[in-house]
Amino acid sequence: MAARLEVLALQAEVAQREEELSSLKQRLATALLREQEPEPERMVSVSPLPPKAALSRDEILRYSRQLVLPELGVHGQLRLATASVLVVGCGGLGCPLAQYLAAAGVGRLGLVDYDVVEMSNLARQVLHGEALAGQAKAFSAAASLRRLNSAVECVPYAQALTPDTALDLVRRYDVVADCSDNVPTRYLVNDACVLAGRPLVSASALRFEGQLTVYHYDGGPCYRCVFPQPPPAETVTNCADGGVLGVVTGVLGCLQALEVLKIAAGLGPSYSGSLLLFDALKGHFRCIQLRSRRSDCAACGERPTVTDMQDYEAFCGSSATDKCRSLQLLSPEERISVTDYKRLLDSRAPHLLLDVRPQVEVDICRLPHSLHIPLKHLEQRDEESLKLLGDAIQEEKQDTQEGAAFSIYVICKLGNDSQKAVKILQSLTAAQVLDSFTVRDVVGGLMAWAAKIDETFPQY
C-alpha cells in the first residue's frame, strides 16, 4: 500500500515538473526570438564578409570529414566560410537547404520568409518545432540554425521579398537559393539575380515530384529564358491543394544545397542549363537538357526590357503567396454561412448536404449526414453519381411538405469547389436532368465549420 502511494506521489511530481519544463521551454523560445528580432520593417544591413586566411583548430576538427576531400580541401572550406547565401523561403526546401549549408560552414545565411510556423508545416519544414508555432519562420529557422552552428551568421528577414527590396537584398549575397512556393516570387527572384549578376539555384516540389536547376550561371539560361510566359494562374497547384510528401522537399532541398555548396566552394554546379526531374513514387531521377540562353530574353537577353523590378503579381495574375485563392463564382443569395447552416441543421429543416471533395479528403474527415459525390464526377456528369444524387433527393423530399422548396447545400474544404458544383447542379436542373431545387454552397467550407462551429472537427 505504501509503495502504491509512493508511486502515485512520484507520478504526480513528474507530471508537475514536466509542466514546468514545458513552460520554461516556451519562455526560452520566446526569449530567443526577442533577442534576434531586428528593427521592424527595415532590411538588416550587412557588411561584406572579410577574407579568411586560415582555419582555426576548432574549425579543422568540425569540418574534418569534408576537409579531407581533395575536391574541397582547406581552400574550398575557406571559400565557404566567406560565402553568403540568400535563402528565399524557409519552408520545405529552405529548411533542409539552410540546415546543410549551416552544417557545412557557409559564412552567412540570409533567411527570407514572411510567413509564420503552422502545425501543418512541421511534417516537412524540419527546422521548425512545435514550440515556435505562430512565430515567424525566418526567426524560427535562425534560432534552429544557431543551435546547429553558432559560427554561421544567420540574418532573418521576416518579411516578403518584394520588388522594392529584392534587388538590394540579392546584391548583398553571393548565391541565391529560390526555395519559394509561388510563381510571382520565382520571376521576382530571377530578375533580381539577373540584374545583380548572381547565380540562382532553384528547386520546387509537389506531390511526389521535384525539379531542380541552376539559372543565370556562367552564360546559362535564366528562368525567363525557359519560361518567358507565366502559366495561367488556374493551372498552378499549391502544396495545400495538391499535397506534398516531406521527404520529397527534403531530397530537393538537399540537392539544392549541394549545388549551392559547389558554386560557393568554386567547384561549379552540375545543373546549369539542365533540369533534374525527381519522381519519388518511381524512384527515378531524370536529367533533361534545357535550351541555352535566349538572345531575345526579356531579362538576360541582348536588349533586355526588364531593366528594373516589375509588378510580378500583375504579370502572373496571382499573388506572391501559396495561400489558397478564394473564388467568387456565386452571388451572396446563392451562398450560406456556416452559422446559418448550423441553425438550419438544428431546426431539422429537410435538406441534402452534398460534400464534393475528393475521396482522399473525405477519408480524413466528414460530416456524417453528408452525401459524398466528388466534384470530378459532377463535372463528368457521371451517370451513377447523378442517380445516387437523384435518389437521395427523392428520399429527402418525402419529408418535405407538398409544394415547399427543397434545398441542397454543397460543401467542400474551403468553399471554392462547392461553388463550381453549384454551377453544375444549376445547369443540371435547367436541363431537367434533375428535379428542381434551390442549391447553395457553404461559404468557407468545412474549414470554416471547424473554425466557427465545431472545434473538434479536424483541420487539414
Next chain:
Amino acid sequence: MAAPLSVEVEFGGGAELLFDGVKKHQVTLPGQEEPWDIRNLLVWIKKNLLKERPELFIQGDSVRPGILVLINDADWELLGELDYQLQDQDNVLFISTLHGG
C-alpha cells in the same frame, strides 16, 4: 506517305492528371500523307489521350505556358519546337513545372 510511328509519350509534374493519372503512354501514330511533327502530335493527343479540360494543356496550336516539352530528354526549343519531325521510337515528355516548396 509516312509509315506508322511508334512513340512513347510521357506526362509529368501533374500534367498526367489530365490523362487519367497515367504517366507513360506507348502510342502508335497511324501512317499519313504528311510527316508527323509535334504540331500534329498535339492534335492527336488532344483527340486520343486527353481526358479533361484541354485548356489546361493546349493553348492555340501549342502547349500552354508552364509546360516544358522534351524530345528524347532535350528541350524542344533545341529541335525546332512544333516543326520537329518525329522519328520512330522517339520519346516525347510533357512536364508541368512545379512551383511548390
